[in-house]
Amino acid sequence: MTRTYPDTIAAAVTRELIVKKSRFIAHLVPVRSVAEADEVIASVRRQYWDARHNCTAMVTGVTRDQARSSDDGEPSGTAGIPMLEVLRRRGLTDVVAVVTRYFGGVKLGAGGLIRAYSTAVSDALDEAVLLHRRELLEARVDVPHADAGRIDNGLRDWAAAHGSSFGEVVYGALASFTLWIPPSDRALFVDDLASLSGGSLSPVFGRTRIVDVA
Known part of the structure; x- marks a missing residue:
């Protein structure tokens, strides 16, 4: 039987989501290694240096053997892990997601943050071309x-x-x-x-x- 492997994305995608005046800008980029993912994260943080948060999730390796996430100052478990779970549910690898948040003055609560960050990544993936x-x-x-x-x-x-x-x-x-x-x-x-x-x-x-x- 032929072995199956996780999919990846063909090209970078950026999509913005507004939730109660907070801007969530999702950046999805195909990568080939953890080091390359780290470079993407650093680049986004430089570009959006004035944002409150730049939360991240990545999955790399042919068999999705490496995964990492960061809440970047959001309450623990409300950003990076939900983003990572979206990538896993979609069966993807060799991709890094960075969601930039500009705070809109209205607190969303833990549940609201989880929904916002996961939706931002999911909506961006809906626009991505899969390989x-x-x-x-x-x-x-x-x-x-x-x-x-x-x-x-x-x-x-x-x-x-x-x-x-x-x-x-x-x-x-x-x-x-x-x-x-x-x-x-x-x-x-x-x-x-x-x-x-x-x-x-x-x-x-x-x-x-x-x-x-x-």
């Missing part, structure tokens, strides 16, 4: 230049229809195409490539790796 992380198998196809255009189109169509990623094309003595395909589709790819090429082409399979697929 689905998959373990895929490298498949290289070497094609004579005369057939390269036709095979290129066919391979791209196949990749789009089978949850695969179309890699770079290298032109040398032959046109070399690289696809990253689900390991379970290995035999299917061999058969479909044979049909596409009239039996003249067969793939060379290489390593597996974790690939982000839109």
Whole structure:
């Protein structure tokens, strides 16, 4: 059975929420490490230095093995942990959330803060483009230049229809195409490539790796 991995987001998202005159500005940024997440947090804090709070939550690692949060001066458990729980419920990793709060003069209470911070992150995630992380198998196809255009189109169509990623094309003595395909589709790819090429082409399979697929 193919192993499944947490998703991540394709690009940074910023969204603002107003709750009883307090401004909650949610920043979501894809990252590859705790160090990169810390850099994002530091950058947001520099930009919003005059805010009352810049609360944070992050999940990193291919298997979501690292997680951290901070209430940044809000009552314990009312900001960072609720934000982190949203990221976990959505099944995400390699993402950092920073919610900047400008106090509006009306106290929200513990329940109100939990709802505001979790909603700010959830609403921002609703606008994010997700990348689905998959373990895929490298498949290289070497094609004579005369057939390269036709095979290129066919391979791209196949990749789009089978949850695969179309890699770079290298032109040398032959046109070399690289696809990253689900390991379970290995035999299917061999058969479909044979049909596409009239039996003249067969793939060379290489390593597996974790690939982000839109």
